[in-house]
Each structure stands twice: as C-alpha cells, then as structure tokens.
Amino acid sequence: MAREIAKAYEPQQIEPRWADFWVKEELFKADPNAPGPVFSIVIPPPNVTGSLHIGHMLDHTEIDILTRWHRMRGYNTLYLPGTDHASISTQRVVVKQLADQGINYRDLGREEFLKRVWKWKEESGGIITRQMKQIGESCDWSREKFTLSPELSAVVTEVFVRLHEEGLIYRENRLLNWCPVCLTVLSDLEVLHEERQGQLWYIKYPVVETRDFLVVATTRPETMLGDTAVAVNPEDERYAHLVGKKAVLPLMNREIPIIADPMVDREFGTGAVKITPAHDPNDFEVGRRHKLAEIDVMTDDGKMNAAAGAYAGMDRFEARKKIVEDLKALGLLEKITEHTIAIGLCERSKTIVEPRASTQWFCRMKPLAEPAIAAVERGEIQIIPDNRREEYFNWMRNIRDWTLSRQLWWGHRIPAWHCGNCKEIIVAREAPAKCTKCGSAKLEQDPDVLDTWFSSGLWPFSTLGWPAETADFTTYYPTSLLITGYEILFFWVARMIMLGLHFTGKIPFRTVYLHSIVRTPDGEKMSKSKGTGIDPIDVNRRYGTDAMRFTLAVTASVSDVIWTEDRIQSSRNFANKIWNAARFLFVNLDKFEASGTQLEELAATEIRAKAPYAYQASVPLVDQWLYSRLAITIESVNEALKNYRFHEAAQSVYQFFWGDFCDWYIEWVKPELQSADRERAVVAWRNLFAAFDDALRLLHPFMPFLTEELWHQLPQPEGAKSIALDTFPKPRPHWGEAGKDVGMMEQFHSLQEIIVSLRNIRADMKLDPKKRVAAELYSWDQLHRGKIERNLDGIVRLALLSELKISSEPLEQAGGSMRSTAEFDVRIAYSDVVDVKVEKTRVKKEIEGLQRAIASKEQQLGNEAFRSRAPEEIIKGMEATLAEQRVELQKLQDRLTQLG
C-alpha cells in the first residue's frame, strides 16, 4: 500500500489549479441515456459575474458541491458552460485607453476596435481570462466558445425578429439615461441611484415687457441653456397673470413662453419650473404636451455643445460653475439653498448619467411578464429563498419597457436596416438586398448592438439547439436548477423566465437558488473596477483550493457575509487536521502490519459496508457511538444539501470529523489498534477505516482535492476510479434498532462526562499535566458501574489516571476535589488540597446556574396551563432533566457545606 502520504506535509500542495474544479470532464458530462434523473445546472455567462470575483466563485462552488453530490448519488449533471459576450465595462476601458492616446474609437472602425477589445481582455488578467489561460489545452473551451458563436447569434436574431413581428419590439424617441463615459444609453436597471447633498439654485428670469421676475429653482443650472419654457401650476393664483406671457432666458437672451401645466408642484421651490425638454424626463413630457422645442446642449461625452452658446466646449460641471458665477454677476441669482438630490450613476463607470432624448429600440414587457409572474405564483418555478420571490413579484408587476439598443460596437448588432432613400426600417433575419418599400439598394444596418442581457436571457434554450427540436433541447429543457447571486435576479433570471416561456412555452428551470454575496471588510460589494475584490488565485495559493471552497460553503447562508481571512485559516486548519488524521491511520497501519497480520482485505467494498464490526459478539461501545454519530451526520448532510443549506452541511461534516472522529474516536481506539489481541485489533482497524472512508465521502463535495487524494491512498477495491464517481453515504436506518442509537450515544456521552470531569479537576488543582493520579468514582446504578468497568482502560488513559476505583458507596467528602452529575460523583484525592476559596466560588456559581434552570422548570411544570397544553414529550423531557438537576444541586450544596 502506498504510504507516501505520511511523508509529505503540505495539504495545499496536492491541490490542483483553481480552474480545474469546473472542468472535471467526468463530472460534468451528462449522458442522456444514463439511468436516474438528470440535473442540469445553468451557469451564468461569465460576463455576468466577471466583475465579481466572489459572487462568481460562490456560483461555481455551490454548483460543484451539488454536482459532486448528485453524481455520487448516481445522478447525472449537465453543466452548461458560459459564454462571454459583449460587456459594456470592457468596452469602456478600451474606449478610455484609446482616448488617452488621443484616439477616438469611432475613427478606428468597428473591426479594429473589436480587435483591441480582445487584446485587452487577454492582457488584462481578468479572472475569466486567467482561467482560460490556465486551463489552456486541457480544455476545449477555446476563445470562440467564449464569444457569441454563429449558432447563438442566429438565435438572437431569430428571437429579435419574432418579437418584432409580434409587435413587441418598437422604436421610439424618448428621454433616456445616457452615460457620457460609456457613450451609450442605459436601461433603468443599469442606473444606480444615490442620494447626495446638493444645492438648489433660485434663478430670476425677467418677464418680457414688465419689470417682474419669475424665480425658478433648479438643481442643475447648466441645463437652463436648453430651456424652452417656464411652467407654473394652472391653479396657482400667484402666477395666473403671467401665463401666456414670455420670459427672457438669462445668458442666452432667448424669449421663452410661460406656460401652465399640472405637473408643477406649487409647494416645491417657488412654484415655477424651468422647462428643459431635452434634459429632464418630466420636462420632456411637458415639452411634448406643449409642443416645445427640444434643445440638447450637450455632446455625447458630457460637454456643452454649440447650442450652449458661450459655454460650448466646457465640461458640464465646469459650465455649471461658470453659469452660476455669471448669473451672480448679473444679479439674477436670488439665493442658494441646500438640498438632497437623487442622482443616477452609471452602474459600470459610476459617472453621473445624463438624461437625453434619443431614438432607441424597446421591448414591451407587460405581455411577457404576465405568464412569468403566473409561473412563479403557481409554483412551477420555485425561488429560494422565499423572500426573493416577493422581490421578483414586486419588480415584475411594475415592469417597464426594456431599452434594448446600445450605442456600442461589441455585441450582437441589431438585425434592422435603414433605407437611405425612404427612411424605411426593415427588420429581417438576413440583410435585405433592397428596400421593401421603395426598392432602393441604399441600405445600412442599424449601428447599434443589443443589450448584453438580451442574449443572456436566451441562454437556457439558445445553447441547446433551439429552435430545432434537438435531443439536447428535449432532454435538458427545462433544466432543474439555476444557481446565481441574488443581485442579478432582474437582470438575468427574470428575463430568462420571460423569454423562455414566450418562445418555448415552457419554464426554463424549476428551481432558482439565489445565494448571498461576499463583501469587503467595509461592507462593499467586491468589484474588479473598484479594485476591492480579493484575488482567488492568490488566496488559493496561500491556503489551498479546498480551504477556499470549504470557507465559501460554510459562508453561503442567506445573508451577505464580510470576507475575513479568519475563516479561510480555520478551513485550512481543518484540511490539515484531516490530513493528519489520515497520516495517523497509515503510520499505525504500517506498524500493525509489520507485526504480522496483513489487512489487504480492507480494500474490499463489503468490508466497509458491513461496518461496524463486533468484537466478542458485540460492537464496542465506542464504535456504536461513532457509527451513530456518523449516521446522524450523513442524514443531516444529505438533508441540508437537498435544501441548499450548504453552510449546515459543511458545518456538520466539520463537527463530526474534528469533534467526534479526531478528538474522541481516534484517541479512544489508539491502544486497540496495537492490541496484543489480534482479533480486537482487526476489528478496530476495520471500523476505523470504514468510518474514515465514509467521512471522506461526506466531505468530498466540500474539499474535493484533499479527499480525492486521501481516498486513493486508502486501500481501495480493484478498479476504483475516483471518489467523485463512487457513492455518497446515503441516509440509512441507523444500524441498531430504531431508537436504540440515542441510548448508545447517551451511554458513551456519560463516559465522556466522566473524563471531562476528571480533566476538569486536574486543571483546577493545577496538577502536573503529565502525572498520573488515582481517582475514585461512585455511582448508585449497577448497570452504569458495569459499563464504566468495561471501559475502564479508555477512561483511565484519557483522564491520565493511575487507577480509577469504582465504588457502590457514596464517596467521603473529605480531601481532594470532586465533581458530580446526577449519575456519578468523581473525586481525585491529592495532598495539595484545592484552594478552598476558588473552589467555593466555582461551586456557588454552578449552584446559581442550576437554581435558575430548576426554578424556571418548576414554574412551568407547576403551571396547569402548561401541563395541559404542552406536548407530552416536552413535559416528560423536562421532568427528567429536572430530577437530574435536583440531584446535582443537592450534591453541590452538600459540597459547599463541606467546604465550610
């Protein structure tokens, strides 16, 4: 048997590259002909999470855990790889880089620009790119697979054309959010809202042919250059006489009408509003109602344009300053007040968005949303956790039309052609040869591309060969589960549901599991652009991939978590602990075999299946206990994974492995393994190996590399390929009779209590930790005494005693130090008597605690209402505990009196 493992001591080093965990071919390949259900899991396109290292990793971590678990239970899992299409942030970076070199990207031409984008992606060291590089030749996910392939592009076009034919896609001129850095319009979802402290400027507009002024309040003085009216509320008597007259727009000296419109709030500011249709959504509406001119005073990149007169060429915020100064100089600035304003920020560039009028493509959402709402209402699609359902409904019921077009070059171009002659717009699957209306050949494709999320939204079916009824499509659609972060519920999940239902008539997936996200120590979302993310590759290098994954699993509960290195250190320690436990097994097995008996039969599967083994007709108590704990752990891990409670699953494996297996079981069976009684030793080995093997399997989804490595080092049956392809421990009827396990657990637990009590005394007495001492134990229960007798060796060893005298008579109170439970008293007599004061304090404190517990129980049990209404098992349990606690209390009080 290979014992290499005993030499090395670096669990991190056996772990392969981080990227490996999601390209394990064997794991992720699904076979449609395989027996058992197929779980397919849709992976978010990398563009979705590429900027969120941790969110991205949580997706993959959880998917991988479930995949391994499913696989080990005999189910198949299909893993749909992501595709990187057109992200706005990438383009923004390249646009800016070019601008820094004095190049306007539009001068480069589309093709050249896209080359630069790819070049940057390759060089930038983005996580996806780095993974691709690391995977290299070991994976066929070449770059082409990460771009929108011709097949996928065809689907996107098909969907767009169909929606257009159904009248769900239209083109309109509207006021929309424009990002002056990304140089494109943004959908509502791509705009972040933030409250900031701003100011309200009160500006005096002279009324023509009078000496009056009309004072308007504004938060954005620079837009006044585009004013085309001043509006007041029609019912506002203060201004009624001015309606119909004209005002002079200061700085521009343009005469603009004073109009009445109900939009104006009489209470706000002065009750008079400047109307800038080209730069404000409300004003835009007013402008349309009153047929006002729309004067755009800015350029694409947020500077003032020729329409801004003297301010042309200035940055919008510089212009604001200058305008305020100029107004002040003219005496037209009445006052300035503080005012909190809600501003919109571009999600990617974080610049303040500019509302601007432009003609864009839109998709009508109401008709798409209704069936999608119904599907979730009916429970056909389950959203986990529950509260996210409400958010989904909330958003879907108030859904607004989706702005589809983007003024970018990287992405899927809109399949629409503009006739240069008659201005007709033709939406078609292929470029038309001539205009369908006038026959002109002067056709040009729409320069815009589609929102990234449009093609992402088609993911569940576009990747499976739709619209053809392919085998993939019929097998894997709908898919069973989608895992992703909650932050893209609207961006992506909701749209997949809507588009999936609309085009296939079926839901795209049955369950959506939304996980939390990991934040920085300041509580910020980790972000590549802000540089606040952690580098997973670096962290993995330092602590190991398994430690990282275990940490994420333990962390992945409902609420967001702040990243601290504590946790990953603790996971690393755990990995190390297991490594050392394995080392213990191998080193000792070598010793054992060196002394004669060979244990090759440990490799046989049935040896493990039959565990635990009996010695002299009965399974040793410690094994009964350990295997009961194992059974319980198996059950809870399976249950937790079934319910996506990753942290609970990870937590119970941790507890079992460290707290039960290492701390107690290994310690307890140590001498048995080297017992002169060969039968006893063989039984111990079999039980130990079988339990360790099961524990490794339980842990495998959370620490795949370490467990895989150790599993191969364990004696395995001929032809065993991988722990990941072997079986996962199934919940089983606990090996004893029903209900019996609890008794066993309690029995062993009381032995543990004896040991802990004795150690306790030793620590309090400050005994030399290496010195063996004699102790006495009293128990009134003969069965209990018998059990202790049978397990005397273990107790004596673990409590470091020279002997333990078991008595059926109560112990004398004199001398030494004593601990008690209801079941037993235990005492170490020692010449250096305990510090009486310290001992009294301890006993008093314990008495107080007990008294509190007893009082609360007595009160409850004495309450007739409680007795009649509480379930019987609660009452019975409480009574039993109360009886025990009373005995304990009595003992403690005696002890206190004894101490004087």
Added chain:
RNA sequence: AGGCCCGUAGCUCAGUUGGUUAGAGCGCUACCUUGACACGGUAGAGGUCUGGGGUUCGAGUCCCCACGGGCCUACCA
C-alpha cells in the same frame, strides 16, 4: 417615497415549523515541544439575543412601535 433584509460573545457569523441552562470559528486566559496534528491538545472566561410593548402555558424565534445599519426599486425641478 415604496419594498426587502439585518441588529445574537471583543470580531465574523449560525440558530429549519415558538419548547428543557443560546452555538461555532477567530481572538482572549491558564497549562502542555504527549510519536497524527502547535495549522495542535486540555481546561476556561465571555451574551439580560438593539430598546419598548403585545400574543402565548412558553419568544432569540411570531405581531406592533422606536432606534441603528444595509440592499433593491422609484422621472419630483
């Protein structure tokens, strides 16, 4: 402005339908270079579960209010 979530030990977080003295990791204290493991062991200290009401036999858990924090949605100059 509306909606959702959170407030539990010094720190980061668990706590499944309400049920017997509220848990973990890290940190802290004391002791231990014990042949699996100092990335370890043993034993400890540390919480009136943000505050106030209410429902209940019983509340960290359910309801209401307040305070504090976060997130999402929203065209008020």
